[in-house]
Amino acid sequence: MRTMVYDLVIIGGGINGTGTARDAALRGMSVALFEREDWGAGTTGGSTRMVHGGMRYLLYDIATTRLSSEDAGRIRGIAPHVTWRIPFLWPLFPGSRFMREATEAFLSAYDPMAKRKGGLQHARLSREDALALEPGLAAEVEGALTLDEWGCDVYRLAALNALDAKEAGAELYPHTEVVDVLFSGRDLRGVRARDRITGREWDVEGRLVVNAGGPWAGRVAALAGATCALRPGKGIHVTFERRIGNYGLILEGRDGRTMFLVPHGAETIVGTTDDDYYGDPARVSLDITRDEVEYVIEAAAYALPQARQWRPIRAWAGVRNTLFEWGVGEDALSRRHEILDHEERDNVPGLISIVGGKLASYRIQAEEAVDLALKKIPRPAAACQTGTRPLPGAEAQPDFIALAREIPLPPAALERIWRRHGSRTRDIFRDAGPDDLAPICRSEAVTPAEIRYVIEVEGCRTLGDLFRHAHVGAGSCDGADCAAPAALFMSELLDWTPERTRAELDAFRDERWSERRPVLRGATIAAEEVVRG
Ligand SMILES: Cc1cc2nc3c(=O)[nH]c(=O)nc-3n(C[C@H](O)[C@H](O)[C@H](O)COP(=O)(O)OP(=O)(O)OC[C@H]3O[C@@H](n4cnc5c(N)ncnc54)[C@H](O)[C@@H]3O)c2cc1C
Structure with a gap:
């Protein structure tokens, strides 16, 4: 059997990696996207969650403010629901x-x-x-x-870029880490991937490898003997x-x-x-x-x-x-981006990196990365569409009272779900029975129908993924009410063993606790420890 050789193998499924996968797949390239955790789980999820122009940078980096303001306008246009x-x-x-x-x-x-x-x-x-x-x-x-x-709901923005890439033919591998790279002579020709859930390792060939590792970019480049100075x-x-x-x-x-x-x-x-x-x-x-x-x-x-x-x-x-940059305070560092061609910089043909930049300019960063890729591996390709083509679900917001006559949920709940999935909300509830509509998380209006959708359509594999894709545990109780029912429902759908279900719940609670702990004071720490069990 001949091994598939992708045009692009992309490492990192933050906003830059998912955006690049989307752009490349829409231009007709074959793409494999690897993310060691979940879409947007790195810096993208740790951002202030604004598609802003970077007003502050006007003082020392006006070009970045101008670029991100312009791209922010396009991102708003393609993603009005998130x-x-x-x-x-x-x-x-x-x-x-x-x-x-x-x-x-x-x-x-x-x-x-x-x-x-x-x-x-x-x-x-x-x-x-x-x-x-x-x-x-x-x-x-x-x-x-x-x-x-x-x-912006940044997790959803990354997930929707990934979903659109998939629907345009890209192959997506969440929870899969690139652990090594493969060379043919001095040319980079692919990567070794390891599924962090099953432990499976396999080799993947690509004409070009794109390093979209965000703050990990230096480590990823080092696998190939190249450098990214961050x-x-x-x-x-x-x-x-x-x-x-x-x-x-x-x-x-x-x-x-x-x-x-x-x-x-x-x-x-x-x-x-x-x-x-x-x-x-x-x-x-x-x-x-x-x-x-x-x-x-x-x-x-x-x-x-x-x-x-x-x-x-x-x-x-x-x-x-x-x-x-040397000699400047953190605040004054430029937020500009660069697309690095490691053939020119480090004598490593076959590797490019996306470094620096902002979430608000991810789309143009991805476009520039794909433009460079197409120069290096020329092939007939469609023009870039990502500035005008809506992301999945980006239709005009409906009257939620009218929508509640179609889908028997309170209008306020439907609005919350729409803010995650846009018009795909209708797909989520198509053929839904009463059990599919019973809320699992009341504060974030999560139902079994949505959990089923994010597993089957968006490829969620862990309980933690449900936090990012469907807001399970994202309310003020941090999952105290909804984590266990969501885990049980997920275990039925994915046929988890009791041990796996327990481990998923423990990992979910540990993750939530790591964010809870720094804001607790005095006796509340002990009280919350008791609740946590
Ligand atoms: C505190 C803070 C606030 C910010 N606020 C804003 C804001 O409000 N607006 C704005 O426009 N910008 C903001 N930014 C900047 C913005 O968040 C980043 O520019 C952007 O999210 C970077 O995306 P990325 O895809 O490059 O990186 P990431 O989101 O980190 O994605 C890289 C991904 O690569 C994966 N990865 C790493 N190594 C491997 C491997 N070996 N195999 C597979 N996967 C791997 C990681 O798991 C990660 O998910 C902020 C940044 C920070 C830190």
């Missing part, structure tokens, strides 16, 4: 790093960029107007400026269990660092920090310190004192895959 507008207030306090005039000049420069992504121009608010919109602002507030950004940076976020304000807020940390308070679903995200980090990116959430959590909450409470009254339910982290 992105949403977030109006922000930038409250002005006496003694803040930026004076009112400087802040306004800054936003005037950002306005044309905001327009590229469909945002409104900034407006100036008096103290009274600012307090009328956000009554919880600290009493010293002198006024505010407004701006528009876009929130300066990885750790950023942490704190999630509050509810909306603690009416709008997004631009915050200032005690050291002047700009941070965001972002309404996200029913919750609020605050972050982020930025510190050099050379640990294992897969374990970064275990390295969150109490001081980091306090630094983030302090910034929120400075603008919105009531933040201290609300319950933080988790802290989580990501590692930036920033390009290496």
Whole structure:
């Protein structure tokens, strides 16, 4: 039997890897995509979850702000169901790093960029107007400026890119790590993959290998004797269990660092920090310190004192895959991206890497990577379609009260499910019986029908995958109510042994606990340990 030789073997299923797989498959290339965990489980999931233009980079890297604003506009257009507008207030306090005039000049420069992504121009608010919109602002507030950004369900964005790639013919291998590379002479000709669940190892041949390993890119390149110079940076976020304000807020940390308070679903995200980090990116959430959590909450409470009254339910982290620079502070590192041709750089033909960049510009980064691939392995190919072709489910939002007559679930639940799957919601519930509709997780409106869909259509293989694909355990109880029923249902569908089911539950709870632990204080740690069992 002849072994299949793919045009592209892609390592890493974050937003860059899934975006590249989608672009290449839509242009007619044969693609195999390997991800050691799940789509978006790395830096993509650890981001602030905004398709934003990078307003801050205007100060030192205007090209990146312009590029990501432009691409953000396209991403919004192809993924309206998993992105949403977030109006922000930038409250002005006496003694803040930026004076009112400087802040306004800054936003005037950002306005044309905001327009590229469909945002409104900034407006100036008096103290009274600012307090009328956000009554919880600290009493010293002198006024505010407004701006528009876009929130995003980043796990869904990555999963939808992967799904579209699959539907265009790509072969997807989640939970499969590339453990080595294969050479033919000095040419890279493929990879050795290991399924992390079954332990199976096999060789895969490709005309070109694309390293989309995010903060792991240096390690992946090293397998082939090549280099990617990164300066990885750790950023942490704190999630509050509810909306603690009416709008997004631009915050200032005690050291002047700009941070965001972002309404996200029913919750609020605050972050982020930025510190050099050379640990294992897969374990970064275990390295969150109490001081980091306090630094983030302090910034929120400075603008919105009531933040201290609300319950933080988790802290989580990501590692930036920033390009290496010497002699600059972490904050001032450029967020630009590069597509590296390792034949030219390291004399390793057959390997290219996507490094640096932002989630908000993933689509153009993927397009450039596929353009380079097509130069190296010329073949007839269709034009890039990813800027205009909608992602799966990206149809106009329906009237949810009318949809509830078609699918017997509360309109609010349907809206939540639509925000994950868009018009594929109808596929999920086609032929669904009463048992398929009984909620497994009430706070996130997860039903057996959705779990079946993400397993059968999106290829979920672990209980943890259900967190990212269907929001199982993503509510404030962290899965205390829904993890066990979801595990039992999944075990029936995938024919798991009792031991495997137990192990999946333990792994799920450990993962949730790793994010819970950093925000607990005093006696609550003991109380939660008892609940955790
Ligand atoms: C704290 C923080 C906040 C951020 N906020 C924003 C924001 O709000 N907006 C924005 O636009 N950008 C933001 N960014 C930047 C953005 O998150 C990244 O640019 C983007 O997610 C990088 O995606 P990626 O696919 O390159 O990396 P990743 O998402 O890390 O994907 C790489 C994948 O490769 C896999 N992998 C590694 N090694 C192997 C192997 N050997 N075999 C198989 N798979 C492997 C990993 O498991 C991982 O899933 C933020 C970043 C951080 C850290």
